[in-house]
Amino acid sequence: MKKIILPDGRELCYILVRKRVKNINFRAKEDGTVLVSASPKVSVKYIEKCLAERADFFFGAFEKLNKQKQVFEINTKSIRWLGKELPVKIIENLRETAVIDEDECRVFTKDNSAENVLRLIEKVKIERFKTVCAELNEKVRNALRSKGFEPPPAVITIKDMKSRWGSCSYTRGHISVNIRLAAYPRETVYSVFCHEYAHFWHHDHSKNFYRFLLELYPDYYKYNNVLKSG
Ligand SMILES: [Zn+2]
Structure with a gap:
């Protein structure tokens, strides 16, 4: 790592990598250094002149990157689970696991970095959500039977989807449910099951679709509407 001192006394650190690039490329990094890749033809003197000229831009970029990091760290302090905000408690432990309880989420780990904590939470979330979906799947099937409709066999898959909460391939008997629904109340997840x-x-x-749906789940709109408002 190299360092230049700016006229106002600030220090700017950079790492220089010689590469077959056209001229010079700069990238501000989260740790407050600038990654410079430059063609072997470009002199260090010229590189340092460019860095000094762009110093204000780099310091602005470091600040922005740090803010993003803070948001990321704050987000691991609580999770949304079935409509509730649960605080995340990190317990130093040799086990690498997370547990979701009624009123908190406990993470057992040696590595309390935001990245690792989120990974462990995501893992337990998927496991727990699978159980929730299995229960709701039974519930909707029983509801259909009680109305005189025999549901076809259906395979439920939990997926991370960008633009939809659920989907139904009625020819193949496949229903997909969005993992992001795990943040919403159980009734809302159930409304997606009924819909699919x-x-x-x-x-x-x-119209016939909605008539059928509302007969199956009269509270459909009450719980499904939260998904539309974001
Ligand atoms: Zn639909």
Whole structure:
């Protein structure tokens, strides 16, 4: 790592990598250094002149990167689980695992970095959400039977989806549920199950589809509307 002293006394650290690039490339890094890749033809003197000229830009970028990091760290202090905000408690331990309880999420780990904590939480979330989905799947199937409809066999898959909460491939008998639903109340997740199951009988979003859906789950709108408002 090299260092230049700016006219106002500030220090700017950089790492120089010689590469077959056209001229010079700069990248501000989270640790407050600048990564410089430059062609072997470019002199160190010229590189340092460029760095000094762009110093204000780099210091601005370091600040921005640090703010993003802080947000990331704050986000591991609590999680949203089935409509509740649960505080995250980190317990130093040799086990690498997380547990979601009624009123808190406990993470057992030796490595309390935000990245590792989030990884452990995500893992337990998926496991727990699978159980929730299995229960809700039974619930909707029983509800359908009680209305006189025999549901076809269905394979439930939990996925991370960008633009939809659930989907139903009625020909193959596959229902996908978005893992992001784990943040919402159980009734909201159930509303998605009812919606997707209704597609086995009505493939579109016609009036008949909604009539069927509301008969299956009269509180559908009450709990599903939270998904539309974000
Ligand atoms: Zn639909």
